[in-house]
Amino acid sequence: MAVELFDLPGGSGRSTAENVTVVPTEWSRQDAWGRLRCRLFNSVRMNYRVKPGIYAVGAADGRSPVLVTANYKLSFDLLRRELSGFDAWIVVLDTRGINVWCAAGKGTFGTEELIRRIRATRLPEIVEHRRVILPQLGAPGVQAHVVKEHTGFSVDYGPVYARDLPAYLRAGCRATAQMRKVSFDFRERLELTPMEIVPALKGFGIFLAAVFVLFGLQPEGILFHSAFNNGLPVAILGTAALLSGTFLTPLLLPWIPFRSFAVKGFLAGGIATAVLVFLLPAKALQSAYLQAFALLFFPAASSYLALQFTGSTTFTSISGVKKELKIALPLYVAAGAIALVLLVLYKLQDWGIGI
Amino acid sequence: MKYLANVVTLELFPERCSGCGRCLEVCPREVFAKNGKTVRIVDRDSCIECGACMMNCSFGAIRVNSGVGCAAALINGLIRGGEPQCGCGGNEERGESCC
Numbered sequence: 001m002a003v004e005l006f007d008l009p010g011g012s013g014r015s016t017a018e019n020v021t022v023v024p025t026e027w028s029r030q031d032a033w034g035r036l037r038c039r040l041f042n043s044v045r046m047n048y049r050v051k052p053g054i055y056a057v058g059a060a061d062g063r064s065p066v067l068v069t070a071n072y073k074l075s076f077d078l079l080r081r082e083l084s085g086f087d088a089w090i091v092v093l094d095t096r097g098i099n100v101w102c103a104a105g106k107g108t109f110g111t112e113e114l115i116r117r118i119r120a121t122r123l124p125e126i127v128e129h130r131r132v133i134l135p136q137l138g139a140p141g142v143q144a145h146v147v148k149e150h151t152g153f154s155v156d157y158g159p160v161y162a163r164d165l166p167a168y169l170r171a172g173c174r175a176t177a178q179m180r181k182v183s184f185d186f187r188e189r190l191e192l193t194p195m196e197i198v199p200a201l202k203g204f205g206i207f208l209a210a211v212f213v214l215f216g217l218q219p220e221g222i223l224f225h226s227a228f229n230n231g232l233p234v235a236i237l238g239t240a241a242l243l244s245g246t247f248l249t250p251l252l253l254p255w256i257p258f259r260s261f262a263v264k265g266f267l268a269g270g271i272a273t274a275v276l277v278f279l280l281p282a283k284a285l286q287s288a289y290l291q292a293f294a295l296l297f298f299p300a301a302s303s304y305l306a307l308q309f310t311g312s313t314t315f316t317s318i319s320g321v322k323k324e325l326k327i328a329l330p331l332y333v334a335a336g337a338i339a340l341v342l343l344v345l346y347k348l349q350d351w352g353i354g355i
Numbered sequence: 356m357k358y359l360a361n362v363v364t365l366e367l368f369p370e371r372c373s374g375c376g377r378c379l380e381v382c383p384r385e386v387f388a389k390n391g392k393t394v395r396i397v398d399r400d401s402c403i404e405c406g407a408c409m410m411n412c413s414f415g416a417i418r419v420n421s422g423v424g425c426a427a428a429l430i431n432g433l434i435r436g437g438e439p440q441c442g443c444g445g446n447e448e449r450g451e452s453c454c
Contacts, residue, residue, distance in 0.1 A: 104407075311427050311428060320363075
């Protein structure tokens, strides 16, 4: 895949005496637009990169701090934006365009790459001191003591969030306990929901097509008015399940009871489905088979979608997700099978082959 | 927010701990606390098994089966066989969704 490396916003194209590109700390309109597109489109997010290497901010010199980041352009942008008024160096590791946390998990934001990059950027010649500051969330990929052994540079783990960097730097590279904690507030969750909704739309398209065929299918052929009249309530319930699993559950996460994401999603989807079944006109879901189908299938679908959000959170563990899957996957398969049987029964009833 | 109780694989061997406190520094979930000259686990259920403490303990006093708690990755791994594949890229693979 061809990967576009973004031209760094060099502005006037200034460089330092060491021939290092100086980058501005302000964002251009393109930078802001890029962030939005990353949150919406996988194709953008997966190819949003800056060139690995070393960059300067302000009037960086031999005593300026060195901050290390990933070559996902959004990570780089969030970092440089916080450095307004500071003189600093930024060392960008080649994480193949992945953010610090995920790249640390894969080891690309890692010990080896850091050692290699310190040497390749000739950092020991550029700065007099022997310290590099890493984002704390890079720690799962980096063995600080090994870096020190091989390069002489000690690793300081800075704050989790770039927004705390100014305070950290002013305090002489000291992080408060608060700076060391990951948060996951409403806004952060909201920003991540499009990445749940958009991938789910593919499956939703298949669902809508299936609803159209199933409800349109009559002994005479596929009838549009039948598909529309009978299928619409089911399509509405499907939309509610999609939104409850990919949007409502992530947003309301702390307030939905139980710790399991599968259970949270099931509850949210169950309530959404029950409310809609109640609100829809009585003739919309006349068949008891169809009602049973709706009350089983849609909460299960919402549960499955909510479980996907475990990957976006900052507080799930792999052991926990494994446990959830071990219990939930067989239940999803069973729910799917029963739902299918209920649909067949409904269809037979609909055609008057009555049971 | 906390995830499921009693599932985490984190272990700390006090006899190897030097009390340097590096784990307290890298842990994003305040799982450890200083206990005199060594460190102890104070909030085990908050651990997300990221592995930062184990990686940065030069005394080998911490063990945890680390990985990313991502259902999509685990399901991908089940379907394709083998290790969890999160499809976030980084292996120059086609990207799907997650982080």
